[in-house]
Amino acid sequence: MLVFxxxxxxxILISMSIVLLPFTATAKQLSDSLxxxxxxxxxxxxxxxxxxxxxxxxxxxxxxxxxxxxxxNAPIHFGLYTDxxxxxxxxxxxxxxxxxxxxxxxxxxxxxxxxxxxxxxxFTAYDLQDAGTYEGDSAGRTVLVISEPVLxxxxxAKIVYKWEEKPAGEAIAKNDFNQFQAIVRSFRFTxxxxxxxxxxxxxxxxxxxxxxxxxxxxxxxxxDYQTAHxxxxxxxxxxxxxxxxxxxxxxxDKIVVGKKGEETQLFKNAFTGxxxxxxxxxxxxxxxxxxxxxxxxxxxxxxxxxxWFKKAAARGNVKAQHTLGLYSYEGKGVKKxxxxxxxxxxxxxxxxxxxxxxxxxxxxxxxxxxxxxxxxGAAWLILAGKQNMKIAxxxxxxxxxxxxxxxxxxxxxADVLLAGMTKVRK
Numbered sequence: 001m002l003v004f005x006x007x008x009x010x011x012i013l014i015s016m017s018i019v020l021l022p023f024t025a026t027a028k029q030l031s032d033s034l035x036x037x038x039x040x041x042x043x044x045x046x047x048x049x050x051x052x053x054x055x056x057x058x059x060x061x062x063x064x065x066x067x068x069x070x071x072x073n074a075p076i077h078f079g080l081y082t083d084x085x086x087x088x089x090x091x092x093x094x095x096x097x098x099x100x101x102x103x104x105x106x107x108x109x110x111x112x113x114x115x116x117x118x119x120x121x122x123f124t125a126y127d128l129q130d131a132g133t134y135e136g137d138s139a140g141r142t143v144l145v146i147s148e149p150v151l152x153x154x155x156x157a158k159i160v161y162k163w164e165e166k167p168a169g170e171a172i173a174k175n176d177f178n179q180f181q182a183i184v185r186s187f188r189f190t191x192x193x194x195x196x197x198x199x200x201x202x203x204x205x206x207x208x209x210x211x212x213x214x215x216x217x218x219x220x221x222x223x224d225y226q227t228a229h230x231x232x233x234x235x236x237x238x239x240x241x242x243x244x245x246x247x248x249x250x251x252x253d254k255i256v257v258g259k260k261g262e263e264t265q266l267f268k269n270a271f272t273g274x275x276x277x278x279x280x281x282x283x284x285x286x287x288x289x290x291x292x293x294x295x296x297x298x299x300x301x302x303x304x305x306x307x308w309f310k311k312a313a314a315r316g317n318v319k320a321q322h323t324l325g326l327y328s329y330e331g332k333g334v335k336k337x338x339x340x341x342x343x344x345x346x347x348x349x350x351x352x353x354x355x356x357x358x359x360x361x362x363x364x365x366x367x368x369x370x371x372x373x374x375x376x377g378a379a380w381l382i383l384a385g386k387q388n389m390k391i392a393x394x395x396x397x398x399x400x401x402x403x404x405x406x407x408x409x410x411x412x413x414a415d416v417l418l419a420g421m422t423k424v425r426k
Contacts, residue, residue, distance in 0.1 A: 241273025
């Protein structure tokens with residue numbers, strides 16, 4: 001008998017999460033003789049050793065020399081980046097994020113990104129290798145430490161520290177990576193009497209919270225969890241229940257690290273806000289059902305949760321249909337009925353929902369709720385794997401058992417199934 005409840009729960013978590021390391025790497029302390037530096041009128045400071053050199057937004061343990069290839073010979077660079085080219089004029093030395101994203105995508109090392117808080121702001125550290133300079137000379141190992149989006153002078157920007165092993169392609173004496181880490185950890189936000197406040201942007205932010213939330217959803221779907229976290233948090237602070245819900249799940253699934261007690265309050269606020277929506281759409285109905293089903297942000301109530309799931313499923317919500325399938329399979333709030341579970345999973349799988357594709361694949365393989373059909377099962381697993389790498393790795397165990405002829409048949413069947421999907425798969 002196929003027991004997939006724990007497996008599916010695992011797949012949901014691993015498909016949504018990244019590993020978290022709250023900046024725990026050991027770093028040397030800064031020198032006792034420090035310089036507190038505030039960049040222009042912007043509301044943040046950092047410390048660096050008094051014996052170091054700076055020319056504004058670059059730091060070095062040796063004198064900074066202009067290089068022939070157009071880049072200052074300094075291991076540490078500091079700047080602001082924005083996605084909006086119209087905002088570049090508002091912040092000196094700001095650049096678009098495209099260049100950094102290219103570096104991350106092209107030169108990423110086989111290491112785990114570090115995600116954690118520095119002075120209550122979320123930062124992510126990306127470890128890169130062989131990142132080239134302007135003329136193509138290797139900068140060696142390069143580390144980017146990038147903030148969540150913050151509101152600075154009325155624009156949304158990311159704060160970036162960049163350390164290069166060989167700036168301008170040249171080695172530098174006393175270029176200590178541990179010292180760089182200590183400088184990053186000295187970062188502090190300060191309150192200034194100007195429009196440069198980095199407190200909650202919702203009181204001054206020109207963007208509508210609903211628009212920020214939608215941008216956060218796009219970032220989340222693209223696995224840019226840092227940007228998603230920042231936009232969700234701003235929208236959540238403005239009282240948007242969908243943002244509170246999504247942010248709560250990011251914390252609960254440990255995609256990012258939240259402050260103590262924040263997750264619980266977010267879910268409470270989300271449930272209260274979602275419950276007040278008149279004529280809720282299918283997604284809202286599903287979210288209410290999920291909170292009630294798990295007793296998160298409200299008292300657990302399986303009967304009411306199932307009623308919300310049924311309403312959402314009737315209006316085409318594939319996650320609700322999938323959840324009703326789990327209820328039938330597990331006998332949760334209803335009599336256990338594997339055949340009914342298969343029917344419900346099949347409905348959401350036919351609409352391209354990868355978790356349902358994954359489950360019915362195994363149900364076909366094991367003959368649960370339907371006639372045993374390994375080729376049909378493999379076809380569904382192939383489809384599910386195209387949407388999720390972790391599932392693809394798991395499904396390969398079944399696919400490897402097929403003969404070459406059966407594998408060819410399964411792939412052909414997967415193409416037919418995909419052509420018949422009633423909705424565009426995401």
